[in-house]
Amino acid sequence: MSEPLGLRERKKTQTRRAIRRAAFELFTVQGFAATTVEQIAEAAQVSPRTFYRYFNVKEAVLISQDHSPLIVAAFRAAPRHLTPIAAYEYAAAQVFGGLSDDDRHDDLVGQRLLYQIPEAHGLIYVEFIKLIELITDALQDRFDEPTDIAERRVLAGAMVGVIFGAAHNNPLPEKAVPQALAVLDAKLSP
Incomplete structure (x- = not known):
């Protein structure tokens, strides 16, 4: 059984x-x-x-549970009126807001160690590249008209670059990332 x-x-x-x-x-x-x-x-x-x-x-072991697929799924499902950057903020808040205290604690410890251990720095790069690819694919669902992959990859790269900059040596940067993404959104909005 x-x-x-x-x-x-x-x-x-x-x-x-x-x-x-x-x-x-x-x-x-x-x-x-x-x-x-x-x-x-x-x-x-x-x-x-x-x-x-x-x-x-x-x-x-240092990488927290892979939150990227969950964030990208929430990104795809985010309200359509949100800009892609606001939709990402919304998605990240949904996923990280749903973490248990144990998961939040373990993610924080793992992230701190990840930035302290030079041998693990390559993993950070790999995770961010993977996130760029996931967002690039998901962006196709966020636009009403078709966009080419290069345009989506540039926007995804800009978003992830902002996330990387805000997150560097700042485990679970729950305030820094939304603030940095808001700056990007404001600069990209007409």
């Missing part, structure tokens, strides 16, 4: 959280470079194989 989907998802969330918290503690105590996946797995009471089912590399 299979277990209910809700229970399975809760177990996955608990395992992911246990792995991340064990990693955060070990990184803080002995440093990122000196911490092995095997040590993280042991501290989280899982196997290294289980670790790799949740995270493809050690550095990935």
Whole structure:
């Protein structure tokens, strides 16, 4: 008999959280470079194989849950009267406003470590490039008339560039990002 989907998802969330918290503690105590996946797995009471089912590399532990697909889905569903930039602000507020206290805490710790650990800086770049691509695709749904991919990519790149600038060394910049996006929106609006 299979277990209910809700229970399975809760177990996955608990395992992911246990792995991340064990990693955060070990990184803080002995440093990122000196911490092995095997040590993280042991501290989280899982196997290294289980670790790799949740995270493809050690550095990935630092990335919060991938909020980008959720934000982009909310972006696509945002009220049509909003500009693309205001729609992104709306979407981010929807997603981040719905985080549990535990998720918010873990995301904050992971983001702080992400900016402190030089070996992980490449992940930041990868995440922002992925976000540009997701927004580029989603922008097609935000305009009434067709737009070419280059135009959408430029707008997505500008949005993500503003987000990157506001978020740099500022974990969960809940006030800085909307303020920065508002500046961009004001400068782009006729």
